[in-house]
Amino acid sequence: MSALTKNKLELDTPCLVLDLDILEQNLRKVQAFADRAGKKLRPHAKTHKCSALAQRQMEAGACGVCAAKVSEAEALVKAGIDKILITGPVATPQKVKRLVDLLATAPSLIAVVDCKEGIELLDAALHAKKTTMNVLLDVDAGLHRTGATPADALGLAEYIRSRPALRLCGIQAYAGQVQHIRSYDERKATSLKCLQEAAAVFRELRAAVETCTIFSSSGTGTFDIDAAIPEVTELQPGSYVCMDADYLAIGSAEDAARFAMFAPALRLLTTVVSNNQKGFVTVDAGLKSLYKDGGVPQIIGPEHSGMVYDWFGDEYGKVTCPGHRKAPPVGTVMELVTSHCDPTINLFDQYYLTRNTDVVGVWPIDLRGCSQ
Numbered sequence: 453m454s455a456l457t458k459n460k461l462e463l464d465t466p467c468l469v470l471d472l473d474i475l476e477q478n479l480r481k482v483q484a485f486a487d488r489a490g491k492k493l494r495p496h497a498k499t500h501k502c503s504a505l506a507q508r509q510m511e512a513g514a515c516g517v518c519a520a521k522v523s524e525a526e527a528l529v530k531a532g533i534d535k536i537l538i539t540g541p542v543a544t545p546q547k548v549k550r551l552v553d554l555l556a557t558a559p560s561l562i563a564v565v566d567c568k569e570g571i572e573l574l575d576a577a578l579h580a581k582k583t584t585m586n587v588l589l590d591v592d593a594g595l596h597r598t599g600a601t602p603a604d605a606l607g608l609a610e611y612i613r614s615r616p617a618l619r620l621c622g623i624q625a626y627a628g629q630v631q632h633i634r635s636y637d638e639r640k641a642t643s644l645k646c647l648q649e650a651a652a653v654f655r656e657l658r659a660a661v662e663t664c665t666i667f668s669s670s671g672t673g674t675f676d677i678d679a680a681i682p683e684v685t686e687l688q689p690g691s692y693v694c695m696d697a698d699y700l701a702i703g704s705a706e707d708a709a710r711f712a713m714f715a716p717a718l719r720l721l722t723t724v725v726s727n728n729q730k731g732f733v734t735v736d737a738g739l740k741s742l743y744k745d746g747g748v749p750q751i752i753g754p755e756h757s758g759m760v761y762d763w764f765g766d767e768y769g770k771v772t773c774p775g776h777r778k779a780p781p782v783g784t785v786m787e788l789v790t791s792h793c794d795p796t797i798n799l800f801d802q803y804y805l806t807r808n809t810d811v812v813g814v815w816p817i818d819l820r821g822c823s824q
Contacts, residue, residue: 460806461785465723466737468796469787470694470803472812475508475717478693482675482714483513486687489679494518494537494668496690499794501819502803503531505693510535516560518668518688522547523822525554525561531818534558537668539624539688541590541598543570547824548577555583562666564624566590566600571612578617586621587612588666591653593625594646602649609657622666623657625650626688631673636703643674644681651683658683672699676713694718696793697747716789718803720749720796722769724784731772733779735761735786738768741799746792753787756780761788 457463486493493513497506498520506517506528516535519525525536534557542551542563551574554561565571565587578585589609592599600608605623612620627646633639647669657664665685670678672689679687691699695716706712722737742749742763749761751771758777764770771786773779780786790796798820805813 457811459809460721460804460811461809463721463785463804463811465721465785466741467721468800468803468817469719469721469806469811470815471717471719472805472807474715475505475693478695478714478717479509479512482689482692485676485679487513491679491684492686494686494688495693496520496539496671496688497524497528497819499690499797500694501794501797501817501822502815503528503533503818504815506533507531509693515686518690519819521822521824522550522554523824524819525558526550527819527822529554529558529561535560537562537564537588537624539564539590539626541566541570542574543567545573545577548573552577552581552583552585555581555585560586562586562588562621564588564590564598565612565618566592566598566608568608568611571608571615571618575615575617584617584619586619588622588624588668589620589653589657591623591625591650593627593650593669594630595626595628597628599625602653605650605653606656609653609661613661619663620657620661622664622668622685623650623654624668626669626671627674628671631671632698632702633673634702636705636708639673639702640677643677647678647681647684651681654683672714673702676705691793694790694793694797696790696796697750698792699747700750700789701747718790718793718797719752720788720790722786722788724771724780724782724786725768727779727782731775731779733771733773733784734764735769735771736767737788739763739766741796742769742788742790743792743795743799745795749791750789751786752789756786759786
C-alpha cells in the first residue's frame with residue numbers, strides 16, 4: 453500500500469469505498485445477534501469477494517465462511533482461510549478434482565451435495581485420493597434452484613452414508629426467494645413456513661446419525677427470523693456487511709419501511725463529467741460500474757438531496773436534479789449506495805477503506821471473477 457490519497461473525494465472514479473466504522477458496526481451487530489440466539493455465524497463471502505474481509509468476519513467470531521463456487525474457496529484457502537462451506541453443488545469432474553485437491557491445505561472444507569450423480573462423482577474422486585470429506589445434504593426450501601426435495605432427502609441421506617469417502621454432517625436449506633419480500637411480517641411467515649420441511653428432515657437425521665450436527669441456513673433478509681427455528685444451527689447472511697439499496701428497502705422488525713439493523717458500509721464514488729443539459733448531469737458510473745438488477749442506487753449526502761441516479765449507458769449515469777436545485781458542476785464527486793452489492797463488487801479490483809473522509813487503506817477484491 454503506497455501513496456494513498458488522503459481524502460476519499462480525491463480518489464479517481466468510479467471506485468468502491470468501504471466505511472470501516474460502519475462495516476465494523478455491522479460485524480459486531482450480526483455476531484452479537486447470533487451469539488444471543490445461540491447460533492453459529494457462517495457469513496457468505498460471495499457478497500464481498502475479499503479474503504481480508506472474510507478474515508475480519510472470522511476474527512469477529514464467525515465459525516467459518518461460505519463460498520458459492522470452488523474458485524472462491526480456492527482464493528480463500530490461498531489467503532489462509534480454511535473453514536469454508538461451498539454452498540453450491542459441485543457437479544463436473546474438473547471441479548470435483550479441484551475440490552478434492554483443496555483438502556490437502558483445507559481439511560475442514562465442507563461441500564454440499566443434492567443428487568446421486570454428484571455424490572458418486574465426489575465419492576469416486578475422494579476414494580482415488582484415499583481421503584474422506586464432510587458433506588451437507590442440500591435440501592430445497594422452495595427456491596427450486598438446487599437441493600433435494602424434502603420427500604427425497606432422507607433416501608438421499610442414506611445413499612450418502614453408503615459411500616465410504618463421504619461423511620454426512622447435516623443439511624443446508626436456503627430460501628433465497630424469501631429474502632427480499634418487502635413486508636417484514638409476510639417475509640417472516642413465509643420463511644418460517646419454507647424451512648419447516650427441512651427442519652423435519654434434520655430432526656430425523658440428527659436422531660439417527662451421530663455426525664449430523666449442522667443445519668446451515670438463512671440470509672441477510674431472514675437471519676433474525678430463521679434464528680427462531682430451534683433446528684437451525686448456523687446462519688449464512690452475506691449482504692449485511694456491505695448493504696445495498698435493494699436490501700435497505702425491505703421492512704424490518706424495527707421499521708416497517710426500511711431495513712434498520714445494518715447501515716450501508718459500501719459506497720460507490722462517481723464524478724460529474726458533463727452538465728450541458730438542463731435538469732440533469734452525466735456521471736462516469738454506468739452499467740460497467742453498477743449492476744442494474746436490484747434497487748435504484750441512492751445518492752447520499754445533504755448537498756445532493758433530492759437528486760436521483762439512473763443508468764445512461766455502459767459508461768455513464770444520469771443524475772436528475774430537482775427543479776429548485778442548481779446542477780452540480782463538472783468534477784463534483786457523488787457518493788452512491790449501490791443497487792445490488794454482490795455483482796457490483798465483482799466489477800472492481802479493490803476497495804478503498806475510509807474513516808470519515810480519510811482513506812486509510814486498500815483491500816484487494818481477490819475473489820473477483822471467481823465464477824467457476
